[in-house]
Amino acid sequence: MYAITQTEKTLFEKGALKITDQRVVFEEETYLIEDITMVDIQKIDPKPTGGIGLLIIVLLLICLGFVNSDVIGEYARIGVGLSSGGLLVLALMMMNESFAVWIITEEKVAEVFRSRKEAAAQEIADVLNKARAGAGPRSVPPK
Numbered sequence: 001m002y003a004i005t006q007t008e009k010t011l012f013e014k015g016a017l018k019i020t021d022q023r024v025v026f027e028e029e030t031y032l033i034e035d036i037t038m039v040d041i042q043k044i045d046p047k048p049t050g051g052i053g054l055l056i057i058v059l060l061l062i063c064l065g066f067v068n069s070d071v072i073g074e075y076a077r078i079g080v081g082l083s084s085g086g087l088l089v090l091a092l093m094m095m096n097e098s099f100a101v102w103i104i105t106e107e108k109v110a111e112v113f114r115s116r117k118e119a120a121a122q123e124i125a126d127v128l129n130k131a132r133a134g135a136g137p138r139s140v141p142p143k
Contacts, residue, residue, distance in 0.1 A: 012127045026112040038104040039128045041121050101125050
């Protein structure tokens with residue numbers, strides 16, 4: 001991990017992501033801006049299987065709560081209703097699309113940011129491209 005020097009200008013910092021005019025630091029990985037050959041945003045479509053599975057569980061819990069309400073009591077029915085509502089919200093969240101920002105270097109392809117908001121992903125991509133434009137030409141060592 002590189003220490004950020006005083007000559008570096010921080011362009012963006014949020015959570016585990018820090019972008020300066022010289023490097024990108026994400027979690028434990030550091031990428032030099034001059035090594036980044038491309039920045040890409042990808043729309044990640046949700047896999048509906050997890051959300052559909054949770055919806056089926058919610059429906060089963062609701063049916064169980066109403067069928068057995070005389071046996072297990074009013075409090076149990078309320079508990080089943082609340083847990084069903086929580087699972088329903090989780091299922092709907094799992095079915096939302098997200099957007100990932102990827103950087104590509106000669107050595108690897110890495111995801112450095114993910115958001116459910118396209119504008120947030122675009123902001124990160126714009127900051128990375130601005131940093132790349134300011135990095136200038138890559139110095140290639142002589143052979």
